Amino acid sequence: MELKQKVSLDDKYSLDSGRVYITGTQALVKLPIIQRQRDKKNNLNTAAFISGYRGSPLGMYDKGLWDAKKFLKNNDINFESGLNEDLAATAVWGSQQAGLISKSTKDGIFGIWYGKGPGVDRSGDAFKHANCSGTSPNGGVLALLGDDHTAKSSTLAHQSEYAMVDAQIPVLNPSNVQEILDYGLLGIALSRYAGVWVSMKCVTATMDSSASVNVDLDRIKIKTPDFEMPADGVHIRWPDEVLVQETRLSNIKLPAVKAFVKTNNINHSIWSKGNKNIGIISTGKAYAEVRQALSDLNIDETYAEKLGLHLFKVGMPWPLEDSGIIDFCSEMDEVIIFEEKRSLIEDQVKEIMYNQTNRPKRIIGKRDENNKEIIHSTGELTPDFVSEIIAERITKTNKDEKILNKLRIIKQNEPDTAAIQGIANRTPYFCSGCPHNSSTKVPEGSKAMAGIGCHFMAAWMDRDTDLFTHMGGEGANWIGMSQFVEDDHIFQNIGDGTYTHSGILAIRASVAAKVNITYKILFNDATAMTGGQPAEGVPTPAKISHQLFGEGIKRIAVVSDEPEKYGINTNFAEGTTINHRSEIDQVQKELRTWPGVTVMIYDQTCATEKRRRRKRGLMEDPDKRSFINDLVCEGCGDCSKTSNCVSIEPLETKLGRKRKVNQSTCNKDFSCVDGFCPSFVTVQGAKIKKRKVTPASDLPMNIFNKLPNPKEINIEKPFDIVVTGIGGTGVVTIGALIGMASHIENKGVSVLDQVGVAQKGGAVLSHIRIASSPKDIHSVKVGKTSADLILGCDMVVVASSPVRELMNINTTQSIINDHETPVAGFVLDPDHSFGGKRIRQIIEKSSKETNFINAIKISTAMFGDSIASNMFITGYALQKGLIPVKPESMEEAIKLNNMAIDMNLSAFRWGRMAAHDQQYVEKEAAPFMPNTEVNNDEYLLAEIIKDRTSFLSSYQNKKYANIYVNFVKKTIEAEKKLDNSKDDLSKAVAKYLSKLMAYKDEYEVARLYTNGEFKEKLNNAFEGNLKLKFHVAPPLFAPKDPHTGKLKKITIGSWILPVFKGLSKLKFLRGTIIDPVGKTKERKMERFLISQYKEDMNKILEEVNSKNLSLAVQIASIPEMIRGYGHVKEEHMNKAALKREQLLKSWNSKEYDPIASVAAE
DSSP states (O other): OOOOSOOOTTHHHHOSSSEEEEEHHHHHHHHHHHHHHHHHHTTOOEEEEEEEOOOTTSTTHHHHHHHTHHHHHHTTEEEOOOSSHHHHHHHHHHHHOTTTSSOOSSSEEEEEEEEEHHHHHHTHHHHHHHHHHOOOTTOOEEEEEEEOTTOTTSSSOOOOHHHHHHHTOOEEOOSSHHHHHHHHHHHHHHHHHHSSEEEEEEEHHHHTEEEEEEOOTTSSOOOOOOOOOOTTOSSOOSSOOHHHHHHHIIIIIHHHHHHHHHHTTSSEEEEOOSOOSEEEEEEHHHHHHHHHHHHHTTOOHHHHHHHTEEEEEESOOBSOOHHHHHHHHTTOSEEEEEOSSSOSHHHHHHHHHTTOTTOOSEEESSBOTTSOBOSOSSSOOOHHHHHHHHHHHHHHHOOOHHHHHHHHHHHHTOOOOOOOTTSOOOOOOOOTTOTHHHHTOOOTTOOEEOOSGGGGGGGGTTSOEEOOOSTTOTTHHHHHHGGGSSOOOEEEEEEHHHIIIIIHHHHHHHHHHTOOEEEEEEEOSSBGGGTOBOOTTOOOHHHHHHHHHHTTOOOEEEEESOGGGSOTTOOOOTTOEEEEGGGHHHHHHHHTTSSSEEEEEEEOOOHHHHHHHHHTTSSOOOSOEEEEOTTTOOOOOHHHHHHOOTTEEEEEETTEEEEEEOTTTOOOOOGGGGSSOTTEEEEESOEEOOOOOOTTTSSOHHHHTTSOOOOOOOOSSOEEEEEEEETTSSTHHHHHHHHHHHHHTTOEEEEEEEOGGGGTTSEEEEEEEEESSGGGOOOSSOOTTOOSEEEESSHHHHTSHHHHTTOOTTTOEEEEEOOOOOOTHHHHOTTOOOOHHHHHHHHHHHOSEEEEEOHHHHHHHHHSOGGGHHHHHHHHHHHTTOSSSOHHHHHHHHHHHTSSHHHHHHHHHHHHHHHHOHHHHHHHHGGGOOOOOOOGGGOOHHHHHHHHHHHHHHHTOHHHHHHHHHHHHHHHHHHHTSSOSOOHHHHHHHHHHHHHHTOOOHHHHHHHHHSSHHHHHHHHHEESSOEEEEEEOOTTTOOBOTTTOOBOOEEEETTHHHHHHHHHGGGGGTTSTTOTTTTSHHHHHHHHHHHHHHHHHHHHHHHOOTTTHHHHHHHHTGGGGOOSSHHHHHHHHHHHHHHHHHHHHHHHHTOOOOOOOOOOO
16 A cells, blocks of 8 residues: 655645544544635635633643644634633624624624533523524534543533533534534534524544544535525524524524435435335444444445345434434334433434334334333443344344354353452552642641542542532532531632632632631642643732632632742732641641631642643753662652652562652652652752663664564454553553554544543553544444454553453454553552562453563663653564554654654664564663562572671671571571471561661661662663752751651751761661660660560461461561651551551460461562
């Protein structure tokens, strides 16, 4: 298949003929451009006015419009982002009023309104008024209804058609990206013709998908119906009596709508040959699923004729045009109606056909002839579900062997999608460095309610946060609750976007009701959940403070990560205080004591926006990075608890699980440094060390040119690829590039990105379907057991139920990045088990063939950024012959994307090379892999003893190490006497006696910073002129927090290293009568724990047998719980003491069961 000669990213907006590759959202941007050009061709001097409010699945529409501003400007298309949905609807109504009270400068203005389901609901009043008033003859209005049927990114599953029926606004329902353009043009033409607003349903499957579509200006031929209009027309006018408007709408406009639908064949028969045994009626996404289901059943038009199966497509489900339905349904034995959510077409069909003499024998919809539900009104329809119903209805009267066999296969192939216990789960979470990590904290003893958007995620974290309301109602529910509950105060989270949208009214209501509530307004300078758009009106903390003071709120506090930016001349409202975020607990404690409404404005820019702006040079990128000395780290998790940050990751070492900072994902928030631990340093002048990529050092061309061409894939039927990954890691770029490469090759392609709230570190899926022609692709989703390739950028997501149900053990090839990227659960639980071995087994069991490769580890080493793994693994899969596009097409797509071209091209090529010769690639990457983690399953007892003996010798001396060795030998001898082939008890004692003996006092921390290992690891990670700062809390010198009494960390420069060096040499004083640091409560307890452990284990070793061995291992492992420094360690010691008491009680009672010990992976 020949490549196209020229493709550009601007094609989607600049071309006025041919095919372009475009997303559903981009199609909505293209729509007014086409309409304006058609008007111009017809000598109409029109303009467009677009307004609405963002929300999934239309969350990126405004951003798309802003990105295309030069194309909009050239076509006189005016976009004004709405403050909220109903005011935007009113503004669009105003576009039709041009000329009523002031002479219009245009022949007409066509308006487009957009909003998601909740916005549709709140705009009902504006819709009804505007639709009754009507539209202008050369204007027209199209209302875009964003419906999230599965609540992928919503607090409710939405269906907006009934809101339109209530407002008497016609509804168009496109089934794919092409029809977004086609129906959009028809909708504007209908609006102009009949003087009504026209709506178009925009569901997630069409908005978030991509396809190659035709953009010819003359593709849609609009025909004018032969319908008698009144002499004064049907369009907007002033004055206009209310009841006259009502009569005109019901008696003239809506009949005119049906006439337009009929004349322009918007609803039409697709298959109409053969006996009228079964007729299927469907619309929108449900129609696409029906077509895919028929294809899966191998029913084409010819076979349908044999079966007597007819098919009717409804483009406008309300009002349903009568004559087309009567023609199709008359004399039909059975009509089946497929529609998602509540039925709309079904009721109308039954009403239309009820008095017809030739009505069908049966009309089946949500329920069958026995009133049994067969098509659910919840969730969404899938091809698998639809195909089973169609097959069952056909075989009910026609025992067609082919269909019967298909039905048997459908019922037998139901995939095992039960949730699997004991493995990691990828759930959405606040981004690395997100301001919500700090702003959503509440003081001990307080409670908070969630807001919408990112705030909502606080409800599943350790934030004492529960409940939510619709957008703009935040806190108003407390008015109705507060008088009848024990708590006399609550905190309410709300974002600056929501505050501006309508949330200020809820605050006003709370003031009026005199309830005790503290609103926490996050000023993060972006609408983070939908793409980082600015809040309308561009509020500032100072402006917000004045608005709130004017509402009667007398106590306002501003909390910021950089309060110093507010100089003395900053104009805040009277009495407003400004505090650093480290003081947030004290600020909130004070605010909750005030009667009535108080407000905290938390000012910190969205972390994702910071990252974007820094990359574009729009924001200063601090010359500072945080780094963890893993030898000093105790694995206590206080850094994660303090920062709530997903960039703090586990590091499996010979001394247990420690922590590391993921430098690729870190957004430089630095709140992790506040964790009570001396292992953190901040480094200035540091650049991530990576392999130098130059023409000389990159994949040598003499080797690259010898790569064999991948085998070609037969795409007579669509080839189905599912890409899995983590939201926010650029994984959706893979689908975009494969889609563009397919478009370059003139192939049919659809790409559906299932993102929603998952973009915040959750499970993201891309469904990619590639065929020889666009007509071969119906549903944009890969069906159950239909995936040809699973491209797993994250193996946790691959092992989840939604992906496993797409896999087929006989046909699915899986290419898996088996890097164990931590899940959000690790932030809250430092001992969270990933279950990597089990995950690998699950994937292998579900696939025909599986290839595992640590793409992130290799890519980070090769390119200094884990995001390069996306192109690396894509190249790997393509070279394996599992992506049906040519390598040169992918490279052309990478260049067109114009993002980090050199890195992505190189990563793609190295990925191809890895598929051909993995050892060669790993050898090239090996010198740049700083962290070599330990597989504890392969860490044998002899190695444990050897490593810890050496460590204790360095810690104190050989005599001290020999004490350890002798006690471990004693344990080994005792365990050998048992009828037991394992060494679990010996391993536990070898690990945990060493842990207790090597307690980290000042001498040891100093040694671990100056023995050379820290410097080596630092230099392996970074290059440049490194300047270090240490963040420590020496018990003898650190100040105490006046509010908590706990030690506060201080920051010290690199001058401390010689002091550390000298201090480390004083280790001979450890535990002696003249030890200057050994007399603290913490040090005395550490020494006591060593002797206590030996005493306990001596008793255990005397009494251990095969029945109580498991309990013995648990007792020996108690020190694993003791981690951290200072007050953190004290808390862990107390928990360990309780555990010890419980286990020794069981031991002494002799009432233990012979249970096997289960070790966490």
